[in-house]
Amino acid sequence: MDKSVLYFIFDLIWIVDEKNKDQTACIDEFNKGLRFGYSAVMQMIISKVSDLGSEYEKVVKNEGEGMSIDSLLDVQRKDGLKNENTFLTNLISALKVKYNSTINEKNDFISGENFSYYDILDIIESQLILFDYDITLFDNITPILGQKVK
Numbered sequence: 741m742d743k744s745v746l747y748f749i750f751d752l753i754w755i756v757d758e759k760n761k762d763q764t765a766c767i768d769e770f771n772k773g774l775r776f777g778y779s780a781v782m783q784m785i786i787s788k789v790s791d792l793g794s795e796y797e798k799v800v801k802n803e804g805e806g807m808s809i810d811s812l813l814d815v816q817r818k819d820g821l822k823n824e825n826t827f828l829t830n831l832i833s834a835l836k837v838k839y840n841s842t843i844n845e846k847n848d849f850i851s852g853e854n855f856s857y858y859d860i861l862d863i864i865e866s867q868l869i870l871f872d873y874d875i876t877l878f879d880n881i882t883p884i885l886g887q888k889v890k
Contacts, residue, residue, distance in 0.1 A: 748871050749789065749827075755863055756782050759856075773852025777842075780853075781835065781860045788831045825877060828868075832878055835861050840888050858885055 760778040835857050842854035865881040875881065883889035 748867060748873075749785065751867060752864065753782065753785055755867075756785065756860060759859070769848035770852040770855075773847075773849035773854075774856045775852075776849070777838075777853035777856025778860075780838065781856065784834050784838075785831060788827055788834065828864075828873075829878065832861065832864060832881055835864075836883070836889050839883060843886070843888055855885075858883060 756778055760775055760782065839854060839857035839861065842850050842857065845851055845854065862882045865875060868875050868878070868881070880889060
């Protein structure tokens with residue numbers, strides 16, 4: 741694999757942040773829920789980065805003075821894919837739990853939140869394909885909208 745999980749994380753954070761910004765002018769309950777969901781996803785990503793180790797966490801949280809992506813790539817090459825798969829599996833699992841807990845709600849706010857989780861799971865699957873990850877390592881990343889996922 742020639743791409744780093746860091747690039748994947750940074751791309752994902754950027755996408756979620758842009759989607760969140762798109763909702764700033766929206767005032768209806770569905771879009772408020774969507775924005776809430778995207779914010780929750782951003783926090784989830786940052787909290788799950790700890791699965792990769794403290795060096796990654798420092799860089800993602802912009803606390804890594806003197807740390808560079810190149811030095812982290814060296815760490816990643818030594819560690820192999822174990823930490824990457826743990827991070828991705830935990831993030832996907834957490835998103836699925838949130839998706840399932842907000843499904844089939846009649847409340848527009850919660851429906852918006854549910855859609856944000858679905859949207860991010862779909863983006864993660866697309867990004868994994870784009871970054872040449874073996875998506876067969878992860879069970880059904882993107883759910884069928886409106887149906888619970890295992």
